[in-house]
Amino acid sequence: MSDLYAGIDLGGTKVACALGNTEDGIVARTTIPTNSWEGSDRVLERIADAVGGLVQETGKRPKAAAMGVPGLADLQEGVTKLLPNLPGKWEGVDVRGGLQPRLECPVYLLNDVRSATLAEFTFGRKRQVDTMALFAVGTGIGGGVVIGGELRLGPLGQAGELGHQIVVPDGPLCGCGNRGCLEALASGTAITSEAVRLLIGGECPRLHELTGGDASKVDAGKVGEAAAGGDESMRWVLERAGYYIGIAACNVIVTIHPELVVIGGGVARVGDLLLEPIRRTVAERLYMMPVEDIRIEPSVLGGDAGMLGALACAEGDGLIGAA
């Protein structure tokens, strides 16, 4: 067996850990609850124990480890800067200092959507594209870009924040503090809030049926179900989100001319109801290059993407030289 690497995906509710490599994929894996309220020290200790269990199982220590994190991190120092959805926000947590002595190998950090982009490129597409972009549409909108076969990180690891490009200059306030970001217009949160407004206005009988009229039960999946079940207004909500993602995709396409734009994340599971307006918008609004050469496709990886990307990142020495 070739050398093994550790890929860790730190999420708000669970941490997925694997040993493997880009040739053999995942060799051993485990998942533990994040329980972030215990404090970052304890979380890191439990992650090290989980990886330790995998080392025992395979009889091999990882050559390097990488962890995808839901937010911003200092990649050079291996310190988290801001993980907004974790209790305590993990400002300045020295992940490398906490894990490296326990795992006895170099430890790297990466944003979780950049990690998913790397996974899509390495495992999903077998490195058969040269340049691609990924939009991860979930609660927020994350992103990543691969240019000339390399994940583009930029000096701060923040290149590829596709959800925070401005698509409506004076649009709604975004969580980042700016206005009119794609995330504020087309994320699962934006879709849900628009759907709730229409639910209260009595504009969506099918959604009303699915949720019993309870706004707290509305999510993007239910919006998709209601749209498929005949609610025209819910179809329009997804159509509008797809339109904005399509405009954002046009902006990225003219910037990097990718062969492939991947639409991933939980909201993308509504399928063609979202994909079709994205494709239509790109077909109508892209003028600078031939649209037929650019594929717009759903992600081919499931929930393992973050962990797989972390594996590839570890194998690539944290990609730190690639900035």
Ligand SMILES: [Zn+2]
């Ligand atoms: Zn923003």
